[in-house]
Amino acid sequence: MSKLGIGLMSGTSLDGIDAVLCRVNGTGFETELEVLHAYSVAYTDDEKQKIMALCDEHTARVDDITAMNFYLAEKFSEAVLQLIEQSDYSLTDIDFVSSHGQTIYHLPDEGSTKFQPKSTLQIGDISVISERTGLPVVGDFRTADMAAGGQGAPLVSFLDYVFFKDEKKSRALQNIGGIGNVTYLGRGDDQQLTSFDTGPGNMVIDEVVYRLSEKTLTYDKNGQWAAKGQENSQFVEELMDHEYFSRKPPKTTGREVFGKAYVDGVMKRAKELDLSADDLVASVTAWTAKTIAKSYKDFILSANKPLDEVIVSGGGGHNETLLRYLQEYLPDQRVTTIDEFGISSDAKEAAAFVLFGYHFLLGETNTISEFTNADHEVIMGKLSYTQPQAFEKVLSIRGS
Numbered sequence: 001m002s003k004l005g006i007g008l009m010s011g012t013s014l015d016g017i018d019a020v021l022c023r024v025n026g027t028g029f030e031t032e033l034e035v036l037h038a039y040s041v042a043y044t045d046d047e048k049q050k051i052m053a054l055c056d057e058h059t060a061r062v063d064d065i066t067a068m069n070f071y072l073a074e075k076f077s078e079a080v081l082q083l084i085e086q087s088d089y090s091l092t093d094i095d096f097v098s099s100h101g102q103t104i105y106h107l108p109d110e111g112s113t114k115f116q117p118k119s120t121l122q123i124g125d126i127s128v129i130s131e132r133t134g135l136p137v138v139g140d141f142r143t144a145d146m147a148a149g150g151q152g153a154p155l156v157s158f159l160d161y162v163f164f165k166d167e168k169k170s171r172a173l174q175n176i177g178g179i180g181n182v183t184y185l186g187r188g189d190d191q192q193l194t195s196f197d198t199g200p201g202n203m204v205i206d207e208v209v210y211r212l213s214e215k216t217l218t219y220d221k222n223g224q225w226a227a228k229g230q231e232n233s234q235f236v237e238e239l240m241d242h243e244y245f246s247r248k249p250p251k252t253t254g255r256e257v258f259g260k261a262y263v264d265g266v267m268k269r270a271k272e273l274d275l276s277a278d279d280l281v282a283s284v285t286a287w288t289a290k291t292i293a294k295s296y297k298d299f300i301l302s303a304n305k306p307l308d309e310v311i312v313s314g315g316g317g318h319n320e321t322l323l324r325y326l327q328e329y330l331p332d333q334r335v336t337t338i339d340e341f342g343i344s345s346d347a348k349e350a351a352a353f354v355l356f357g358y359h360f361l362l363g364e365t366n367t368i369s370e371f372t373n374a375d376h377e378v379i380m381g382k383l384s385y386t387q388p389q390a391f392e393k394v395l396s397i398r399g400s
């Protein structure tokens, strides 16, 4: 029997919270998932800067992290309530909430001392969300995959595999959020599955635009600013030199690597090269597209894996200049956006968490170990229900 789940996603771009209401039925390849309503709320600049400070080892304070764990949970709860308010449903119709949380730090590789195992931290406490909504809330997904030896990301590849594996076409599902990540799906019986973070998505473009606009713009709307400039090829090639791009998958990255400190270096070098603001925005946009195209060439095409089409999702799908560069660097592939397949670019990740939460509640695995390089598949998630009625909903899902 189908259930109604709400997915919450607040990604590494720190643009805000995406909430989607979905009808879900079945598991694995039998899954049916329909997005019924979507709602997004932007973080204020103040909120974004405060969260960003927690993503940086030099500025994060333990009291701030603790408080933000609760503050964000309130924001997530408000997003659920707003979503419901705007939809044709009421809270009592909903069976569960599934929340990604806000990643503030992700360490997919062990450090040099015994106190630095690989680890990851998503905040926005699920008990607070359960208490405010009266619903059972699933959260904290990445840790289970990491405990099984995985990178804890990319997780959305599971949705890509379930809905986009095709008999006739080999596909790359490219998400361009704060970070870019790809799921490669060979055609037909080809089970060579690959998934990794390609590098920055909008993260560097956003920060450069924020600084050049003297904090008045947080992103380059539709890529209009980049379209006014010309990419500087020397600068783009220099940026391509970062060790992340030559490192073989499996690999994942985040704000720890391509955050503010990285952009300090980008701005400094752009100044030395005397780049105009227009050319700098064009250059980081071209470079972002090139990091994606190069990673396909090095880790997919060079391994003799065919690639017919590239399906872009995430906010970067709205950046027309970024998509133009991507098509230019991948002349033999058709580059399109996921909207063509009836899924909104902005709703995909939040919908994926409905899929994960539902599998979790049914006790079904919700990872594919090849994608995250885990030792085996796991059931990701943890559960909170602060009221007996919420527990009843869990029992009813399990009994259905």
Ligand SMILES: Nc1ncnc2c1ncn2[C@@H]1O[C@H](COP(=O)(O)OP(=O)(O)OP(=O)(O)O)[C@@H](O)[C@H]1O
Binding pocket: 009, 010, 011, 012, 013, 014, 015, 016, 175, 176, 177, 178, 179, 180, 201, 202, 206, 218, 219, 220, 221, 222, 223, 313, 314, 315, 316, 318, 319, 320, 346, 349
């Ligand atoms: N109209 C637009 N034009 C250009 N860029 C846009 C537009 N709308 C959104 N974006 C970009 O998309 C970003 C948000 O993307 P998205 O919500 O997919 O990221 P995220 O989920 O936070 O990150 P991640 O997937 O890395 O966790 C914004 O920060 C902005 O850079």
Ligand SMILES: CC(=O)N[C@H]1[C@@H]2OC[C@@H](O2)[C@@H](O)[C@@H]1O[C@H](C)C(=O)O
Binding pocket: 011, 012, 103, 106, 120, 152, 153, 154, 155, 156, 157, 177, 178, 179, 180, 181, 197, 252, 253, 254, 349
């Ligand atoms: C640790 C973390 O939050 N990683 C995010 C980030 O944003 C994009 C990319 O890096 C991806 O690997 C992941 O999110 C998506 C939802 C994923 O796991 O598929």
